[in-house]
Amino acid sequence: MVHAGTAVADNTTETRLLSLLQLEQKARQATTLQQLQFVMLNQTRIIAEYEQAVLWDVQHQAVCGASGVLSIDRQAPLAQWLNRRCRSLIKQDVASGIHRVQVDDWPQADQQMFSQHFADVMIWLPVTDPEDRVIAVLLLSRTQPLSIREKRLLTFLQQAYGHAWQAINRQNVRLSKNIRLPQKKRLWVCGGLIAAAVMLIPVHQSVLAPAEIISSASSMVRLPVSGVVKSLHLTPNSPVKQGDHLLTLDAQRLNEQLAQARQQLAISRAELRVARQQSFYDASRKASIAVLEGRMNLARLNADYLQQQVSQTEIFAQQDGIALFDDQGDWIGRPLNLGEPVMLIADPSRTQLEVRLAVDDMMPLEAGDQVRFFPNSRPAEPIQARLTTMAYHSTLQDNGRYAFVLKAAFQSVADSGRPSQDVPQMGLKGVAKVYGRKTTLFFYLFRRPLSQLRLWWGAL
Numbered sequence: 001m002v003h004a005g006t007a008v009a010d011n012t013t014e015t016r017l018l019s020l021l022q023l024e025q026k027a028r029q030a031t032t033l034q035q036l037q038f039v040m041l042n043q044t045r046i047i048a049e050y051e052q053a054v055l056w057d058v059q060h061q062a063v064c065g066a067s068g069v070l071s072i073d074r075q076a077p078l079a080q081w082l083n084r085r086c087r088s089l090i091k092q093d094v095a096s097g098i099h100r101v102q103v104d105d106w107p108q109a110d111q112q113m114f115s116q117h118f119a120d121v122m123i124w125l126p127v128t129d130p131e132d133r134v135i136a137v138l139l140l141s142r143t144q145p146l147s148i149r150e151k152r153l154l155t156f157l158q159q160a161y162g163h164a165w166q167a168i169n170r171q172n173v174r175l176s177k178n179i180r181l182p183q184k185k186r187l188w189v190c191g192g193l194i195a196a197a198v199m200l201i202p203v204h205q206s207v208l209a210p211a212e213i214i215s216s217a218s219s220m221v222r223l224p225v226s227g228v229v230k231s232l233h234l235t236p237n238s239p240v241k242q243g244d245h246l247l248t249l250d251a252q253r254l255n256e257q258l259a260q261a262r263q264q265l266a267i268s269r270a271e272l273r274v275a276r277q278q279s280f281y282d283a284s285r286k287a288s289i290a291v292l293e294g295r296m297n298l299a300r301l302n303a304d305y306l307q308q309q310v311s312q313t314e315i316f317a318q319q320d321g322i323a324l325f326d327d328q329g330d331w332i333g334r335p336l337n338l339g340e341p342v343m344l345i346a347d348p349s350r351t352q353l354e355v356r357l358a359v360d361d362m363m364p365l366e367a368g369d370q371v372r373f374f375p376n377s378r379p380a381e382p383i384q385a386r387l388t389t390m391a392y393h394s395t396l397q398d399n400g401r402y403a404f405v406l407k408a409a410f411q412s413v414a415d416s417g418r419p420s421q422d423v424p425q426m427g428l429k430g431v432a433k434v435y436g437r438k439t440t441l442f443f444y445l446f447r448r449p450l451s452q453l454r455l456w457w458g459a460l
Contacts, residue, residue, distance in 0.1 A: 024160040050140040199442035207361040211432035215346035224312040249313035261303040268296035355406040375430040
């Protein structure tokens with residue numbers, strides 16, 4: 001029995017050492033920092049199990065990756081909080097060694113932030129260079145502290161990670177030094193002057209955004225009362241005229257309530273009539289006349305209200321157009337609440353362009369700015385339009401992104417040369433190019449990089 005236990009222990013030790021060697025080999029085979037960081041974040045668990053891993057770059061003083069995450073938003077509150085805590089921890093004397101982070105010494109707010117996103121134990125695993133300088137820190141979130149065996153294996157692993165990190169950095173520096181500059185400086189000077197002159201050329205600032213042709217005269221049909229759809233008197237995309245019967249709600253429950261209310265009204269009237277007759281010879285009945293009149297008025301109001309609701313179970317069109325809704329069979333028998341939309345009545349002869357401009361692409365715009373719409377069905381035939389309205393706050397779109405909704409009217413016949421009867425078809429989708437103010441070619445090309453640079457500079 002003793003020999004069997006010893007054999008099992010030896011096999012476990014050999015397995016862990018083999019895993020350590022394989023992991024070191026993967027780290028040294030990485031050709032880029034992204035590949036090395038992926039190995040560090042997601043495959044270190046072969047040596048020591050953890051719930052989550054976060055990698056912090058000492059040179060850039062920022063979180064550069066996390067396990068199970070493709071990219072890190074450095075502006076996120078959690079990333080900013082980790083950067084602040086790591087800057088404080090790197091200044092401690094134990095920063096160059098593997099240890100457990102003492103969360104209990106943190107302020108109460110930081111402790112709450114830690115408990116919301118990580119497990120009970122946080123392990124500080126520094127990645128050092130040959131001169132024992134910390135170049136990165138791997139934070140491991142675990143439920144249990146490290147064992148002596150795990151800590152010893154991670155000690156060997158941190159040296160391998162540091163060696164691989166330094167090797168990749170030296171390779172990048174060597175490649176940058178091998179880039180030789182042209183020998184003729186005149187070409188560089190002339191090229192720089194020409195590039196600077198080209199960058200100062202004035203151009204119209206423009207962005208591309210998804211767009212769709214919609215009706216400029218449309219009304220949403222909403223239920224005036226709660227109920228169940230009994231029947232629809234039209235099919236999807238069918239033309240309707242003002243006053244046409246659109247749908248009928250099941251009024252059985254309302255009719256029953258109306259009958260009860262009318263019966264209650266008749267009873268109240270009869271009681272009031274008897275009380276008035278008896279008041280001629282019984283003076284005590286005069287005191288009850290006011291109460292009975294109040295009951296009768298209340299019963300009349302209830303009956304009138306139910307009568308109005310019964311009349312609202314028949315819904316009619318408020319304008320001419322086309323009825324836009326889902327399949328007819330999906331609505332019949334469906335219970336709906338008060339104010340719930342059922343269909344859209346849109347006039348196809350009066351259309352406009354709706355542009356959904358992403359928040360990152362928003363630029364100064366004014367009413368009357370030019371818009372060119374490229375339909376997906378005819379991308380070579382753009383339709384000219386002019387901006388009319390702009391939203392001042394972004395809304396959540398169907399794709400999960402926030403965007404500003406812009407409306408543009410199509411140009412007249414004199415401007416576009418299109419026949420008067422040729423109205424852009426409602427429902428066409430495509431891409432709209434929105435033109436803004438004039439700017440330099442440099443700002444036109446580098447507007448987004450400059451925005452990202454401003455965000456990065458503000459985060460420092």
